[in-house]
Amino acid sequence: MIQASGLRKHYGETVALDGVDLHVREGEIYGVLGQSGAGKSTLLRCVNLLERPTAGTVTVAGQDLTALGGGELNRARQRIGMIHQHFALLSSRTVAGNVAFPLEVMGVPRAERARRVAELLELVGLDGRGKDRPHQLSGGQKQRVGIARALAGNPDVLLSDEATSALDPATTQSILALLKRLNTELGLTILLITHEMGVVKTVCDSVAIMSEGRIEESGAIAGLIRTPGSPPDQGDLPAARARPARRGDADVHRRSGPAGRVGGRAEVRRGREHPGRLDRGTGGRIGRAAARRARRRRDRRGAGVPA
Amino acid sequence: MTWEEMLPLLWPATVETAQMVGWSTLFTVLFGLPLGVALVVFDRGGLRPMPALKSALGFVVNIGRSLPFIVLMIAIIPFTRLVVGTTIGTAAVVVPLTAGAVPFFARLVETALREVGTDVVQAAQAMGAGRTAIVRKVLLPEALPGLVAGLTVTVVALIGYSAMAGTIGGGGLGDLAIRYGYQRFETLVMIVTVVVLIVIVQLLQSLGDWVARRLSHK
Numbered sequence: 001m002i003q004a005s006g007l008r009k010h011y012g013e014t015v016a017l018d019g020v021d022l023h024v025r026e027g028e029i030y031g032v033l034g035q036s037g038a039g040k041s042t043l044l045r046c047v048n049l050l051e052r053p054t055a056g057t058v059t060v061a062g063q064d065l066t067a068l069g070g071g072e073l074n075r076a077r078q079r080i081g082m083i084h085q086h087f088a089l090l091s092s093r094t095v096a097g098n099v100a101f102p103l104e105v106m107g108v109p110r111a112e113r114a115r116r117v118a119e120l121l122e123l124v125g126l127d128g129r130g131k132d133r134p135h136q137l138s139g140g141q142k143q144r145v146g147i148a149r150a151l152a153g154n155p156d157v158l159l160s161d162e163a164t165s166a167l168d169p170a171t172t173q174s175i176l177a178l179l180k181r182l183n184t185e186l187g188l189t190i191l192l193i194t195h196e197m198g199v200v201k202t203v204c205d206s207v208a209i210m211s212e213g214r215i216e217e218s219g220a221i222a223g224l225i226r227t228p229g230s231p232p233d234q235g236d237l238p239a240a241r242a243r244p245a246r247r248g249d250a251d252v253h254r255r256s257g258p259a260g261r262v263g264g265r266a267e268v269r270r271g272r273e274h275p276g277r278l279d280r281g282t283g284g285r286i287g288r289a290a291a292r293r294a295r296r297r298r299d300r301r302g303a304g305v306p307a
Numbered sequence: 308m309t310w311e312e313m314l315p316l317l318w319p320a321t322v323e324t325a326q327m328v329g330w331s332t333l334f335t336v337l338f339g340l341p342l343g344v345a346l347v348v349f350d351r352g353g354l355r356p357m358p359a360l361k362s363a364l365g366f367v368v369n370i371g372r373s374l375p376f377i378v379l380m381i382a383i384i385p386f387t388r389l390v391v392g393t394t395i396g397t398a399a400v401v402v403p404l405t406a407g408a409v410p411f412f413a414r415l416v417e418t419a420l421r422e423v424g425t426d427v428v429q430a431a432q433a434m435g436a437g438r439t440a441i442v443r444k445v446l447l448p449e450a451l452p453g454l455v456a457g458l459t460v461t462v463v464a465l466i467g468y469s470a471m472a473g474t475i476g477g478g479g480l481g482d483l484a485i486r487y488g489y490q491r492f493e494t495l496v497m498i499v500t501v502v503v504l505i506v507i508v509q510l511l512q513s514l515g516d517w518v519a520r521r522l523s524h525k
Contacts, residue, residue: 077435088430092448
């Protein structure tokens with residue numbers, strides 16, 4: 001679905017991408033993992049040509065984007081959704097107005113737009129919030145608006161630029177669960193970049209590990225994690241140590257089919273002990289604080305369990 | 308001079324000031340807004356980088372900004388005659404007022420547009436929005452509170468300019484203050500004119516602030 005070959009991107013003397021090949025298959029969730037400055041953001045932005053690569057080609061859904069320009073490129077981009085770390089919503093528009101934006105750009109008539117916006121908001125669990133302003137929403141809700149907006153044009157591909165990095169752990173899990181559900185229900189191909197190992201373990205089918213503008217290693221996630229000596233196994237990346245698997249992880253897998261395919265059995269067991277505990281009956285501040293403490297306790301225990 | 312004598316002078320002068328400021332505000336927005344947009348769009352790293360054009364526009368804007376209004380007003384008299392056929396009267400004053408305010412407002416528009424985050428602009432590009440759509444649907448709406456604030460400052464500046472313009476036959480409150488208050492030693496006229504100007508500026512600024520606040524959804 002996405003095929004990048006020989007991608008290079010130079011900013012003057014700085015080499016951001018040093019010959020990257022990437023192949024994302026249709027219907028999979030592909031994670032690019034790496035630390036800040038590894039070039040993963042540049043890579044993602046080269047996929048929809050927000051950055052024009054210095055060399056190399058990018059093909060999305062059979063179309064060579066690097067050969068396009070102007071209006072043709074804009075039309076191709078309408079088939080590629082993107083979500084952002086800081087949501088990038090328009091504060092001048094309502095939630096519905098934000099979701100309608102890409103439809104306006106595509107020239108969809110007003111009545112059709114309204115129908116589609118309502119449909120999308122329902123899909124991401126925000127029905128009835130259309131008239132709100134983005135600043136009235138929580139971070140997780142803002143990202144849901146971002147996702148609805150990204151899906152407006154029925155894209156083949158969704159690009160996720162650190163979409164959960166600005167969110168707290170529980171919200172991260174709910175957003176990842178949503179992405180996984182969209183992947184399964186709509187067959188949406190997702191390319192996501194992240195510095196959090198947990199994100200990759202939770203939702204990704206394949207992963208590429210990037211550093212210094214190169215892909216160090218890539219493949220199906222299960223194989224990579226089990227390979228002794230591979231970066232995720234060693235916890236080379238600080239993120240891998242800092243964020244062990246959580247209860248929510250198991251939650252995601254239960255909802256999305258074959259449990260334990262990515263996460264381990266231990267996670268699933270832990271998940272079943274406290275089904276949906278964070279989501280229910282913890283409205284008060286004390287309740288939330290207690291839930292946080294409980295989660296930390298479980299995390300400490302969980303840290304010793306191999307994933 | 309008594310109040311009965313003063314009111315027939317004060318009211319027409321206020322109306323003249325309003326006319327001068329009103330028309331020149333309209334033309335200032337008409338020319339200054341596109342100019343401000345151009346300064347942002349053609350800039351290096353803008354939506355359509357054309358650094359040479361941007362520098363040229365910036366140079367012209369700076370010339371306009373470096374002339375004191377009273378000098379500009381007299382310097383462009385030939386141009387004024389060309390446009391409205393005369394150099395005296397309220398209509399003639401609108402030309403130098405607009406010429407003086409356009410560069411000022413354009414810079415304020417530029418600043419307001421630069422406040423719009425690059426992330427929303429890039430998000431719009433990622434959604435396949437073209438340049439025109441980004442200007443019309445992203446930059447201008449997102450910057451609207453800042454644009455209103457800039458316009459308020461411009462209108463207040465125009466009221467100040469219009470007082471100077473009064474001296475070349477434009478009439479208005481400034482003209483009244485100078486002819487009666489200064490040249491005829493009518494201190495009361497001077498004081499009343501000053502008070503009227505202060506009240507007008509305060510009201511306009513409050514109105515501008517209120518509108519900008521209503522439009523802001525941060």
